[in-house]
Amino acid sequence: MREELFASGRNIPNIDPYLNIWHWQIPIYLFLGGLAAGILVFASVFYLMGKEEKMPATVKKAPMLVPFALAIGLFMLFLDLKHKLYFWQLYTTIRLESPMGWGSWVLMIIMPLSILWSASYVSEIFPKWDWKYQFLKDIEKFLIRNRKFIAWPMAIYAVILGIYTGILLSAFNARPLWNTSILGPLFLVSGMSTGAATIILMSKNHKERKIMGRIDILLIIIELFFIIHLFMGFLAGSEVQINAANLFLGGKFTAPFFVFVVILGLIFPAVLEIFELKGYKVPIVVPAVLILLGGLIFRFLMVEAGQITRYLY
Amino acid sequence: MRYVMAIDTRKCVGCSDCVVACQTENNVPVGFCRDWVVEVVDGTYPNVSIELRSERCNHCANSPCVRCCPTGASHFEEGGIVLVEHNKCIGCGACIQACPYDARYSHPEGYVDKCTFCIHRVREGKDPACVSVCPTSCMNFGDLDDPNSKIVNVLKNRKFKSLAPEAGTKPQIFYLV
Numbered sequence: 204m205r206e207e208l209f210a211s212g213r214n215i216p217n218i219d220p221y222l223n224i225w226h227w228q229i230p231i232y233l234f235l236g237g238l239a240a241g242i243l244v245f246a247s248v249f250y251l252m253g254k255e256e257k258m259p260a261t262v263k264k265a266p267m268l269v270p271f272a273l274a275i276g277l278f279m280l281f282l283d284l285k286h287k288l289y290f291w292q293l294y295t296t297i298r299l300e301s302p303m304g305w306g307s308w309v310l311m312i313i314m315p316l317s318i319l320w321s322a323s324y325v326s327e328i329f330p331k332w333d334w335k336y337q338f339l340k341d342i343e344k345f346l347i348r349n350r351k352f353i354a355w356p357m358a359i360y361a362v363i364l365g366i367y368t369g370i371l372l373s374a375f376n377a378r379p380l381w382n383t384s385i386l387g388p389l390f391l392v393s394g395m396s397t398g399a400a401t402i403i404l405m406s407k408n409h410k411e412r413k414i415m416g417r418i419d420i421l422l423i424i425i426e427l428f429f430i431i432h433l434f435m436g437f438l439a440g441s442e443v444q445i446n447a448a449n450l451f452l453g454g455k456f457t458a459p460f461f462v463f464v465v466i467l468g469l470i471f472p473a474v475l476e477i478f479e480l481k482g483y484k485v486p487i488v489v490p491a492v493l494i495l496l497g498g499l500i501f502r503f504l505m506v507e508a509g510q511i512t513r514y515l516y
Numbered sequence: 517m518r519y520v521m522a523i524d525t526r527k528c529v530g531c532s533d534c535v536v537a538c539q540t541e542n543n544v545p546v547g548f549c550r551d552w553v554v555e556v557v558d559g560t561y562p563n564v565s566i567e568l569r570s571e572r573c574n575h576c577a578n579s580p581c582v583r584c585c586p587t588g589a590s591h592f593e594e595g596g597i598v599l600v601e602h603n604k605c606i607g608c609g610a611c612i613q614a615c616p617y618d619a620r621y622s623h624p625e626g627y628v629d630k631c632t633f634c635i636h637r638v639r640e641g642k643d644p645a646c647v648s649v650c651p652t653s654c655m656n657f658g659d660l661d662d663p664n665s666k667i668v669n670v671l672k673n674r675k676f677k678s679l680a681p682e683a684g685t686k687p688q689i690f691y692l693v
Contacts, residue, residue: 285607286626304586
């Protein structure tokens, strides 16, 4: 039998008895970052494939949400900071070793790219829109002519942003649940799936919804494989990682994870989308909203559970 | 220069004097601490063994907290002391997540705070506050690179361990067992 206690009576807020230094802001930020990355990947890839007119919601409409999603996400990050007035120091340093460091630079690059992209489509989506000043109209013309040069970096940076939301967590060796390289791809795929769900919600074009639905089913299958892979890796790992996996395989996160993320957030919407493709009438809102909620809950659970896992000594 | 600490778990009586000395010396806010004493009891009565450990930041040679800091507020000072520059810290909490020893905390003023090895005292040639007050003299502080120092002698002659070396952080606090 082993008993461990603090003889000096340590009880530091948010650290003891277990770590809880990152609250609700971080999962919301991770969710919005992944969503934005997903939408931008689809927008730029379909644009570069020349499908601009066939996929109007994907290329033109959905990216309008991205600057807002990123702004809210960044605001969440700001809310999470404890020494808020010093936040600008993120942008006076370049530290490639720190995922949060280069992640904030990626956000600083993709945010203006997404704004320029949306600006180039604003008059097309809102016919009553008026730029008022001639120089703004000139800029718009310039942007419309040079969309290709926005699309390429946007596609690349969107993938980096999506992976970054996972790497932000996976870089912490001290939290065994996060410390796995599969988390980057897993968060990217999950983010793309939520992005696809948003596009499906915004699309009025049946053909476009069908294409995005197919892509979404594929992404969900990949995500399910990644989740299995995640736990397989943990169970074949060291004791701390086995303990981390057990939080989800019998521990206190089992029910919320399997009910809200795996079943309601992935399998059920995928089945609904398959039925829809087979020609059954399914209100498209249902699977799309379930995927979005599943993605959000998944991030909440990962952030919360990861902080509980730790090294034993 | 490589500052390290060697703490004798067989001499420690768990009085927590080191904790109080640190709080006084460094003006640690009430309810927080930069060092703490852990008591580990193994076995069942009458066959029990006890280990007392005064723990603090391990001033790791491969510090995950320094690596993940986005602004460079967490950095190495002379002798490998890991320090947080308060005016550079944005309070993002990354280093708190990165520390396998939970040695860092968020100071009520916003920045992240932790053990400094009492660098202000060390620069004056004194021992850290915790070491200097220990009533059983179970704590040793010194330069590992100096072959004539007391700490090298202690570590040569005793068996010792460090905490969670499997985390790969190369901790620089050694517990004599």
